[in-house]
Amino acid sequence: MREVIIEKLKQIEQQENITILHAVESGSRAWGFESPDSDFDVRFIYVRPKNYYLKLEQTRDVLEFPINDLLDVNGWDLQKALRLLHRSNPSVFEWFKSPVVYRDTAFSHEFIPLMENYFSAKSGIYHYLNMADGNYREYLRGEMVRAKKYFYVLRPLLACRWIFRTNTPPP
Missing domain, CATH: 1.20.5 (Single alpha-helices involved in coiled-coils or other helix-helix interfaces)
Structure with missing residues (x-):
């Protein structure tokens, strides 16, 4: 299933013209108590090309893909993740502590030590x-x-x- 998820993330990058910086398992599978009917809760943080951020109009900062019996995939734009981190949103901390990592980048390694400064x-x-x-x-x-x-x-x-x-x- 890992290969299917990694391939799905690559498809999303191409389809949405984004770069995924960090992708993890977030649900019961990450917590170690999935059941036979558990889906895969894939969460990711992404960035778009620079020009996208220069628009004056409000843009959507979440990507959500239809849930099926096996996959529940969605992600947050880096700006959203940073705003939520600034407010000490626990989901951001959970995503970076997940034991199941599908995409790990230099961003992840630089971001993790900074996060502790924002925990409330x-x-x-x-x-x-x-x-x-x-x-x-x-x-x-x-x-x-x-x-x-x-x-x-x-x-x-x-x-x-x-x-x-x-x-x-x-x-």
């Missing part, structure tokens, strides 16, 4: 507590609950615990 424990805890609460309401209130759904509540709670103890982004 308060923002991280707020994000993960809201995620746990939302997942609890969505997944754990029914009559029949799949075991995997408990992890959707436990993972963000454990992330909060990590932040409380270390004041760093969770792994």
